[in-house]
Amino acid sequence: MVDIFSATDDDGPLAWQERALCAQTDPEAFFPEKGGSTREAKKVCASCDVRSECLDYALANDERFGIWGGLSERERRKLKRRAV
Numbered sequence: 001m002v003d004i005f006s007a008t009d010d011d012g013p014l015a016w017q018e019r020a021l022c023a024q025t026d027p028e029a030f031f032p033e034k035g036g037s038t039r040e041a042k043k044v045c046a047s048c049d050v051r052s053e054c055l056d057y058a059l060a061n062d063e064r065f066g067i068w069g070g071l072s073e074r075e076r077r078k079l080k081r082r083a084v
Contacts, residue, residue, distance in 0.1 A: 016050040016053035019049060020048060020054060021047065021049075022041070022044055025044050031067075042070050045069065051069050051070055052069065053069075054070075055068060056069070057069075058076060059076060059080060
C-alpha cells in the first residue's frame with residue numbers, strides 16, 4: 001500500500017527544481033532590485049545541471065521576474081522574439 005502523504009513526485013514536471021543549485025543559494029541573488037547585478041545568479045546557473053529545464057519552465061510560464069535558466073527577463077523576451 002502506498003502512503004500518499006509521504007510519497008514524493010520524483011519524476012513529476014517540476015522534479016528538476018529539487019536538483020537546482022538555486023534552491024541551495026540565497027534567493028535574493030536571483031531576484032535583484034531594478035538595476036542590481038545579476039552576475040552572482042548567472043554564475044550559479046552556469047554550473048547548474050537543470051539549467052535548460054529551468055529556462056524551458058520560465059519561457060513556458062512567462063516568468064517576468066528574476067533569473068531563470070541563466071537569463072534575465074529581458075534576455076528571455078529577446079529569446080522568445082527570435083523564436084517567433
